[in-house]
Amino acid sequence: MLFKDLKAYQHARRLALLSRPLINRLPNSERDLAEQWRRACNSIALNLAEGVSRRGSKEFRRFTDMARGSLVEVEAIIDLVQHLGVFGPTELDELSAARDECARTVYGLLRKLSAAAASS
Numbered sequence: 001m002l003f004k005d006l007k008a009y010q011h012a013r014r015l016a017l018l019s020r021p022l023i024n025r026l027p028n029s030e031r032d033l034a035e036q037w038r039r040a041c042n043s044i045a046l047n048l049a050e051g052v053s054r055r056g057s058k059e060f061r062r063f064t065d066m067a068r069g070s071l072v073e074v075e076a077i078i079d080l081v082q083h084l085g086v087f088g089p090t091e092l093d094e095l096s097a098a099r100d101e102c103a104r105t106v107y108g109l110l111r112k113l114s115a116a117a118a119s120s
Contacts, residue, residue, distance in 0.1 A: 002052070015102050
């Protein structure tokens with residue numbers, strides 16, 4: 001399997017791409033938050049890609065679980081930036097929906113990997 005064929009990776013890539021223009025709009029005073037946001041989004045896609053390349057479902061599950069952690073981090077970042085007042089009330093809606101879709105896909109992949117490990 002190629003990582004580019006993985007639905008979870010495709011959703012993670014979309015999340016990272018949707019985040020870019022919003023990250024760039026954060027004020028200079030929030031430079032640390034912007035960098036963390038960028039790293040977290042990249043980490044989701046990169047961990048999924050690396051996990052696919054590993055031998056065995058145990059390693060794949062470990063990297064997928066790291067991607068899940070980064071998804072939660074992005075959720076917290078979205079919550080923080082909403083409360084900073086930098087963006088209008090609906091400007092983060094598409095991003096939040098993309099994060100939620102990515103999370104559903106990653107959680108489904110984790111369930112599948114866990115079930116495969118339990119049946120082995």
